[in-house]
Amino acid sequence: MAKPKRLARKSLLKRFRELLQGMDACEDVDLKDALRLGGDKIRVPAPALPLSIRLGGEDGYPLHLYPEPRFEEDGTLVYSGDYLLVDPDSYFQDISGFLRLDQGETLTLGRGDPLQRLLLRYPKSVAERHLRLKLSTKGLAFKNKSEQAGVCLAPLTREDWVERLAQQRLRALDRLVEVLGGPIEPLETTAALALIDEVNALMRDEPYRVPNAQGRNSGLLALPDRPRPIFVGDLHARLDNLLVILTQGAFLNALIDGSALLILLGDAVQSDAPGREAEMDDSMLMMDLIFRLKRRFPERVFYLRGNHDSFSDELSKSGVPQGVLWEQALIEGRGMRYRDAMQTFYDRLPYVAASSGYLACHAGPPLGKLSWEALVDIERHPKLAHQLTHVRLRQSGRANGYGYGPGDLARLRKRLGVKREAPVIVGHTPPRHTQTCWMNAGGIPNHHIVYGSHPDWIGVITRPEKRLVPLIYPSEPMLSVYNRRARAAQSSEDAYG
Numbered sequence: 001m002a003k004p005k006r007l008a009r010k011s012l013l014k015r016f017r018e019l020l021q022g023m024d025a026c027e028d029v030d031l032k033d034a035l036r037l038g039g040d041k042i043r044v045p046a047p048a049l050p051l052s053i054r055l056g057g058e059d060g061y062p063l064h065l066y067p068e069p070r071f072e073e074d075g076t077l078v079y080s081g082d083y084l085l086v087d088p089d090s091y092f093q094d095i096s097g098f099l100r101l102d103q104g105e106t107l108t109l110g111r112g113d114p115l116q117r118l119l120l121r122y123p124k125s126v127a128e129r130h131l132r133l134k135l136s137t138k139g140l141a142f143k144n145k146s147e148q149a150g151v152c153l154a155p156l157t158r159e160d161w162v163e164r165l166a167q168q169r170l171r172a173l174d175r176l177v178e179v180l181g182g183p184i185e186p187l188e189t190t191a192a193l194a195l196i197d198e199v200n201a202l203m204r205d206e207p208y209r210v211p212n213a214q215g216r217n218s219g220l221l222a223l224p225d226r227p228r229p230i231f232v233g234d235l236h237a238r239l240d241n242l243l244v245i246l247t248q249g250a251f252l253n254a255l256i257d258g259s260a261l262l263i264l265l266g267d268a269v270q271s272d273a274p275g276r277e278a279e280m281d282d283s284m285l286m287m288d289l290i291f292r293l294k295r296r297f298p299e300r301v302f303y304l305r306g307n308h309d310s311f312s313d314e315l316s317k318s319g320v321p322q323g324v325l326w327e328q329a330l331i332e333g334r335g336m337r338y339r340d341a342m343q344t345f346y347d348r349l350p351y352v353a354a355s356s357g358y359l360a361c362h363a364g365p366p367l368g369k370l371s372w373e374a375l376v377d378i379e380r381h382p383k384l385a386h387q388l389t390h391v392r393l394r395q396s397g398r399a400n401g402y403g404y405g406p407g408d409l410a411r412l413r414k415r416l417g418v419k420r421e422a423p424v425i426v427g428h429t430p431p432r433h434t435q436t437c438w439m440n441a442g443g444i445p446n447h448h449i450v451y452g453s454h455p456d457w458i459g460v461i462t463r464p465e466k467r468l469v470p471l472i473y474p475s476e477p478m479l480s481v482y483n484r485r486a487r488a489a490q491s492s493e494d495a496y497g
Contacts, residue, residue: 056130063085105135219378221350223354242268263360281329306427307428358423423447
């Protein structure tokens with residue numbers, strides 16, 4: 001369990017008590033050592049304990065500032081030096097937004113920040129610019145920026161508060177072990193075939209697939225809008241990143257209770273890490289994991305076809321023929337029948353997911369004519385299928401101006417009958433200026449790109465409230481962590497079985 005160092009804890013409490021001597025205490029009896037922050041700037045040691053921050057005084061909006069725990073490869077949780085600001089009433093119960101405060105950063109809290117208004121439930125009592133926080137080697141500095149409303153600060157010393165973030169990660173990890181039923185490790189050929197055959201049977205009559213009157217595979221999912229979507233972009237064999245998402249926040253709980261849908265935007269296989277483009281073992285493990293999730297949640301986990309979901313000899317990265325190597329790896333590792341079953345899976349994949357509130361595909365909207373009928377009968381429209389998996393965003397400054405733009409996005413919305421402002425979420429084009437999520441990409445409103453194979457960060461685009469927002473988490477060695485936990489659970493069951 002991640003625990004603050006005792007010396008750092010004492011130092012923080014001592015500093016708070018010193019400050020209390022010269023400042024008014026907050027009247028909230030639940031917060032021991034609480035102080036009201038006036039117009040002065042104060043600094044405390046980098047908090048080893050979580051802090052309660054109430055914007056607007058005792059009756060204002062509560063936030064908790066937590067040291068962020070991260071998993072080490074051996075399964076221990078350690079504090080990273082970064083902090084998360086969360087709404088304690090929602091973050092531990094549901095999919096919820098948060099703010100991250102990194103070393104050397106300054107963050108001003110308030111309703112004037114449009115992203116903060118989406119991520120947190122600020123009431124009108126919170127000022128446009130309410131509280132400035134600065135984290136440095138000298139500690140954490142606070143400055144009240146509101147002239148009318150105060151700020152109440154207090155360390156959270158109860159053990160259940162101190163370890164709340166760490167406990168949440170561990171509970172999610174244990175629940176994932178229950179869902180998957182064991183370690184993530186190479187399967188024997190018989191077990192691998194049984195798994196993919198079961199998934200292919202589900203894909204033949206996949207929930208929410210728009211039916212095709214000719215009996216061919218439909219390329220369109222018509223999803224309900226009420227469950228919140230969790231969009232994950234091109235993972236490219238980074239199992240750790242998908243496992244981070246499944247063990248962060250309330251994502252897994254939302255999948256289990258049916259309040260969310262996991263929508264994978266294709267290209268889960270074939271590594272894009274420099275020097276590892278020819279390795280395919282992690283790609284096999286990735287697909288096994290996705291198949292286990294699809295089998296467990298057939299109405300809540302969906303996979304859209306990407307350009308790397310193929311054995312094409314045209315697939316190449318850094319001169320490595322990945323499509324050919326992927327096919328060879330499946331044949332050598334699991335046999336021709338398994339290779340053919342994977343091709344069946346690819347053939348049965350949808351290309352577009354649509355609801356009344358959003359559209360999603362792997363690459364981008366087609367550049368030419370488009371119709372509902374063509375999407376539903378996509379087997380007869382290979383050019384359409386190719387564009388949905390290959391076309392990239394048209395960006396200024398590139399030698400090749402070919403690509404999609406605002407007009408193509410508008411045409412896609414119109415043909416599928418959604419609102420003109422409905423967000424379109426895609427992958428395929430790596431963000432140029434951000435780590436893993438690119439909101440309003442290319443300067444186009446309601447056009448978002450999410451890319452899942454960043455080595456240091458993994459982001460999702462989801463809907464905590466009414467609007468889609470990016471939530472970004474640090475990458476961790478989660479495959480090792482998960483397997484340690486799963487094997488320990490297995491050993492415990494064997495011992496008491």
